[in-house]
Structure formats: structure tokens, C-alpha cells
Amino acid sequence: MLSFDHIAVTARTLDEGCDWVESRLGIAPVAGGAHPLMGTHNRLLGLGDDAYLEVIAINPDAPPPGRPRWFDLDNFDGPPRIGNWVLRSDDLARDLPLFPAGIGRPMALSRGDLRWRMAVPGDGRLPFGGACPAVIEWAGKAHPAQNLPDSGLRLRQLQVIHPQAGQLREFLGTVLTDQRLVLSEGDQPSLRASFETADGERILQ
Numbered sequence: 001m002l003s004f005d006h007i008a009v010t011a012r013t014l015d016e017g018c019d020w021v022e023s024r025l026g027i028a029p030v031a032g033g034a035h036p037l038m039g040t041h042n043r044l045l046g047l048g049d050d051a052y053l054e055v056i057a058i059n060p061d062a063p064p065p066g067r068p069r070w071f072d073l074d075n076f077d078g079p080p081r082i083g084n085w086v087l088r089s090d091d092l093a094r095d096l097p098l099f100p101a102g103i104g105r106p107m108a109l110s111r112g113d114l115r116w117r118m119a120v121p122g123d124g125r126l127p128f129g130g131a132c133p134a135v136i137e138w139a140g141k142a143h144p145a146q147n148l149p150d151s152g153l154r155l156r157q158l159q160v161i162h163p164q165a166g167q168l169r170e171f172l173g174t175v176l177t178d179q180r181l182v183l184s185e186g187d188q189p190s191l192r193a194s195f196e197t198a199d200g201e202r203i204l205q
Helices: 014-025 070-075 092-098 165-175
Strands: 002-010 030-035 040-046 052-058 081-089 105-111 114-120 134-138 154-162 181-185 190-197 200-204
Touching: 002 014, 002 070, 002 134, 002 154, 014 040, 014 052, 014 200, 030 105, 052 070, 070 081, 081 092, 081 190, 092 105, 092 114, 092 134, 092 165, 154 165, 165 181
Parallel strands: 002 052, 081 134, 154 181
Antiparallel strands: 002 081, 030 040, 040 052, 105 114, 114 134, 154 190, 190 200
8 A cells, every 4th residue: 555655845955945944834843863875864854644755965974875865856956946755655666666667676774773775776765756656664663753842833734836747647546545645747846735723724735
């Protein structure tokens, strides 16, 4: 089974990405951690019991990982933005063949008490210019959202915009039924998320 897991906001630096999120959502992400195998680090914002938002950037204190970093961070520039989104699988080996070529090979990763396997493309670039979701399988019942304070934010809609939205729909329609996901035609690939907050709707894009 596949379900929505998290949104990845990519940025040149972690502070820049967190300031951008806080200025738009009104809440600052909290401490996450480092990913030594990728040379990155993150901060997190809970979106309920089983979902979260991640701000991720290259860790300037980490040695180069010797391979392209995930989420195409080696080529990232410009202001922070929603760079990718991630689906949760309960059987990565079963689900990966459903995805387009270039989705990547499973890698075993960890951060603190968390253990997971994630498909990481060899060049760091997810198919469809990042509009294709990454796929993750958490080990056991541990999940980042369970340890995060409740921000009060809830994902209302994630809009995936791409010139080939029809092709994305062909395969995603067979693996995902989340009504919050909307695929739309557009000239340039982009991601737009709307959130329910105590002060009404807030948007990241």
C-alpha cells in the first residue's frame, strides 16, 4: 500500500529554508537531524499523526558524500521551494516496479532511532523533473511525525503541476487514491501545497 508521507522543501541553507516556511505558514520547523550518507541535514514540521513537512539542505559541516545527493540538492539554486514529495510504502520491493525508470534503487538509511529504506536515483534527480514522488519504507512503526509537536497544520491539497501531468496520472492513478493530490497541466514543473491552519488557509509554492 502507498500513502502520502511528506513534503520536502529544498533550500540553499537550512536557515533560509526554515525562514521561508515560517514566513508563509506562521510556524517554525523544529530540529530534525543529519544524513551522513547524503551530506544533508533537515528540520521538520508535523502535519498530524502520519505526515510532515521537511526542510532539507546541504550540510556545510559534512564531508562530500561521494555520490549525487538526493532531491537534486547538488544543482539547487534560487529561493526555497517545494522541491519534491514522498510516498510511504509498506513493501518497497513490491511497489518500485510500478514507478517510472529513474526512480532509483533502495538505500538503507538512518537518523537517530529512525530506520528506513528509500529509492534514491543515481544522479539524484527524480523523474519528471521532481514531480514524480520519491518512495520510502519506514522500518517498524517508528515515524518522524510521531515525535513532532502538533503544529496545528494539516495538508489540504498538494498540486503537482507538469507539462506531462497525464503521464503522471496514468501511473499514480493505479497506486494512490489520496484525494488531496491534484495533478495539473502546466508549462513548468512545480509543486503547490495548501494547508489548513487556525488562521485559515496558507500556501507554499
